Amino acid sequence: MVQSGFPEVLAPAGSYESFHAAIAAGADAVYLAGNLFGARAFAQNFSEEELLHVIDEAHLHGRKIYLTVNTLLKEKELEEKLYTYLEPYYNEGLDAVIVQDYGVLRFIRQHFPGLALHASTQMTVTGPEGASLLADYGVERVVPARELSLKEVETIKKATQMEMECFVHGALCYCYSGQCLMSSMIGGRSGNRGQCAQPCRLPYTYKGKNGYLMSLKDICTLESIPDLIEHGIDSFKIEGRMKKPEYVAGVTAMYRKYTDLYLEHGREKFRVKKSDLEELMDLYNRGGFHSGYYFVHNGPEMLCTNRPNHAGTKAAKVLGQKGRELQISVLKDLSKGDVLEFPSGHGDYTLGKDWKKGERQTILLPKNQREKKGAWIFRTRCNALLQRLNQTYVNAKLQEPISGRVVLKPGEKAVLELRFTGRNGTKTVIRVKGERIAPAENRPLTEEQVTKALAKTGNTPFYFETLDVKLEGDCFCPMQQLNTLRRQGIEELEKAVLNGFRRTSADVGQQDMTDTVSDLEKRADNTAGNLRTSVLAETLEQLEAMWEFLESALESSEMEQSLRRIYLDFELFLGKETPEKTREICRKFQQKKIQIFLALPHISRGNLDGKLKSLLLAEKETVDGVLIRNLESLGMLRKIGFDKSVIADHNLYILNHEAKKFLKEEGISEYTASLELNAKELSGLDLTDCEGVVYGYIPVMESAQCLEKTCFGCKKASGRDEMADRLGHRFSIRRVCTFCYNVIYNTDPQVLFSEMDTLRRVKVSSCRLHFTGESKAETKQILSLYTQAYAQDPVWPENLNYTKGHFRRGIK
Structure with missing residues (x-):
């Protein structure tokens, strides 16, 4: 495996299991959230204790942790919570924070000067001018808007020399990230606060066309890795903090595999296996994949309008139906525990045994359920794949190689020296002493016995790649004494490695947060x-x-x-x-x-x-x-x-x-x-x-997509239309063809x-x-x-609907 650090494979983690799976699958870095201020409020996320442990574990394995603080913070949250929230992670050695809020950006730069700042895609950075502005404020990495082409990303990179972190796989929002208020205005769940209800995954009607008109397919750029690298992308970001550990493991491993393939052999030998693409489809897809906006500005081929969720892969075909018995032809090898979805959408079927490609099988349907002859049956759960990912990555043992040398001499203290070289080339050497070694009266220790005792590193972060045992004379030493020596050595080694990442809290303290009190008191008296x-x-x-x-x-x-x-x-x-x-x-x-x-x-x-x-x-x-x-x-x-x-x-x-x-x-x-x-x-x-x-x-939305183009083709002329949701509420739409985007307005x-x-x-x-x-x-x-x-005589016609927005109710 190539450990070049460029481009970085960046994996998501919404739980410790996902973090562990990502590291095992070869992620260079993991982005995740603590219990506050993350844009996936409904993920499991991490407690303070868990996150501190994860930071250390990542560093022991030569990986990085980026903390998402990518929501908007209210005044009290920033004044009363942000400093105390970040301080322990800063001291532990957190590698970077991903931010959306300009206030959070300014605050962290002042109070935690040693912490790297990454601008979230929620900041809607679309060009070099905006990126340069952030660079002047200390931001070293930008996650640009997902709507940008590869050429636009490259332009920002060349103009600013900032690191480019770009999404390569997973779900796409219909709206430019950070510009969506639809979930907030409709249901009070703000996407800017990590609580998006995903209204873009619901059905809508536009000029008689019905369907999931705003549900984009997931992006998959596996086959485009050479182009992504050659256009200067520094970090391949995988979306999916709400996904299960098996998904994180499978996608991360695949991007690790093909990133390394390109770095080792170049473009000429770069080929993606069809079976690997199908494996990604089995993990999750919304009616297929798309390469995102890197090569197209927008278009109907980017959407799956007939469903908003996992579509699976073709597994069988309906041959016919007699009564409740459904006859099907099996298109691929299927495993016990696989789940098949009926074409009609009415329920699914879990296999009780393995099926082989080419077999004809019969399924007993519920009463009155009919399926159409010739319809495709899709597998929405590939049980064998999930079991393999669990075994290989999710439940994998993570240990780093170390070399050791132990010297035992009668009358002197035992000496254990451990050497560790991190993935970044940093060398750590520690030397510990144990109890005095007694001379052997009967059977002296052998090198084999000492090696066997010291090599039992168990669930520690290390294993012995080499261990040199030197016995100077006939030695006697209880096994417990050797175990203690090993534990002491590994603990000291772990401590020494992690000390290289530790910080002390910034000298700038919370007292500086009160400097706005006088400003807030200097308010003009606005009278009528x-x-x-x-x-x-x-x-x-x-x-x-x-x-x-x-x-x-x-x-x-x-x-x-x-x-x-x-x-x-x-x-x-x-x-x-x-x-x-x-x-x-x-x-x-x-x-x-x-x-x-x-x-x-x-x-x-x-x-x-x-x-x-x-x-x-x-x-x-x-x-x-x-x-x-x-x-x-x-x-x-x-x-x-x-x-x-x-x-x-x-x-x-x-x-x-x-x-x-x-x-x-x-x-x-x-x-x-x-x-x-x-x-x-x-x-x-x-x-x-x-x-x-x-x-x-x-x-409530600004989108690079265009409903007119999706449903009928591009008009190349600005104008206004309407769409309706499933409840009949009508949303006005403005086509801004001059700059090629749509604006969707609230219903009232x-x-x-x-x-x-x-x-x-x-x-x-x-x-x-x-x-x-x-x-x-x-x-x-x-x-x-x-x-x-x-003039203080407010009236509003009863026949005109309206809303007060959040002026009274607010958001959580």
Whole structure:
């Protein structure tokens, strides 16, 4: 086995059994979570005691442990829990943390300076500008968005020289990771807090097409390993912290095998066996595999629309049915304990004995169950494979080779010297002394006896590869004395190896976390007279409605006095017709001292970076600032020297004061209050520089996939459509073809018109109305309702559904 360390095979572990299986199967590193702040809250995860043991065990075997702290942290969690949570792992020698929250990133850099920082895929890093921004903050490794092509990953690598950790196998989210609020808004289980309910695995209807329209196949890049390596990927990340140990073992072993094959023999001799691909299919697949986004931008071939779960592999075919007896033809050797799924989806069948390929078998079906002649029967559990993986990896004994030398001489203390060379080449030598050796009166010790006694290393991390026994004279020594010598030596060796990883807690302590108290007390008194208003428009029709409302309605006087800013979607400045009309209306607003800001794309990819830069330069005189939705836009603005105001939208998440500080240090002047905090939690943050969204259909997904393309083919034209879930709830969809992504909006708008007093108490700087697909008439109606609410007379039509989002209920 090649132990090059490049590329790293990185395995998941949701339990100790999975960790053990991953190490046995050849993983260079394992990523896992403790009992807090992990993005798989429903995995078994590790207690503090277990995790400390796992860190040591990994280091003894020359592997690394990366701790996932990849959720968003609320203010109290960051202030009261994060330091004490991380400190023991930091001291033990934890190799790295994977983070999503900007505040967590800033906090760890300050309080645990010796700990490596990896940016989670939840940060939605899509290009070199965003990655460079993180590199300046001490991040050494990026897990880029899974939607990137190999060329885009290579571009980031070459531009930043950062390590690239990329997913190579397992489940794919439909949404860009970190940009999904669907589970949160529908059921209160936030994906940003590790509690995703996987709404993308449910059935939907789009323009008459029914099925699991957002359920992506699992990614499998085994055959693409040469391309992944040659494009600069440093770590092959396997998804699956919710999977069983056998899955972790099987997938890890397969990627270890073929990574080593390429490193030893190169591309010319690199071939993946069909049987190995089928083994991976037997472990888990959703209607087949796909190579992910590395070679395609999106497409229907990436989805399995007829089922969202494990599909298994073809095992038999229905020949016919007589009454309850189902006759089948066996397509492959099957084992006792294998599970077959009936084609109709009604139940399954567990084999009570082995079946051979080519045999005809009969299964007795439940009463009234019918199966179609010619239908395929799939095996969803391969019992022989699972048993083999258990025996080979899950229950494997893990020991490292050591060499030893023992010297026994009558009248002197026994001496045992142990030598260990780690997988990274580090050498450790220890020397221990035992009790004095007595001279032999009858039968002296033999080398064979001493060797047999010392070689019994049992369940320790080591075994003797070589053992030199030197007897200087006729020696007598009880076996118990030799056992004690061996135990003492191995304990000292283990201690010496692990001491090389130990740290002491950083000098920067928790007292520094209180430096925000004075900041939180410096809040302006927002009264009804100075609570401001901002409006975001995605269409020219909405912009025209805003101007007409402001000019004609008597009731708009309150609106005109409070309106300070209008955000205009970037697509309003593209095309042949809308840009000039947009600029004309913008000039009218600016004459009234109302600012015009450009709302940049939700997703910005490197291959479209030039288009975005050109847009900013073209509209430099038109706009007073920009609203950004991703780190890539922020990094790009810094690169071009943008000198106007930059405001962060709600999906640059701010759940704690450290996150605000991070963005402020990067040039953000104002923020958007988090949509996942309730009023009480918001009141614990300084919101005098934050806007609160009081109206709007909230974006719950941004996806590189396109439902239109999946169901009917690419139109290459931006537009709006709808999809419906199994309960009939309708979701608006926006196709952003300019930058090739879809935005899916919540079923009902978030409306906080009845919460104006509370918004004043939590001291937001202004209230934002976010228009998406509303018509001109609907836009004017919402403006009128808001004006009444602003004047403390809130009303809302009974026939219009709405939600308050998390403003009252919050998230766990």
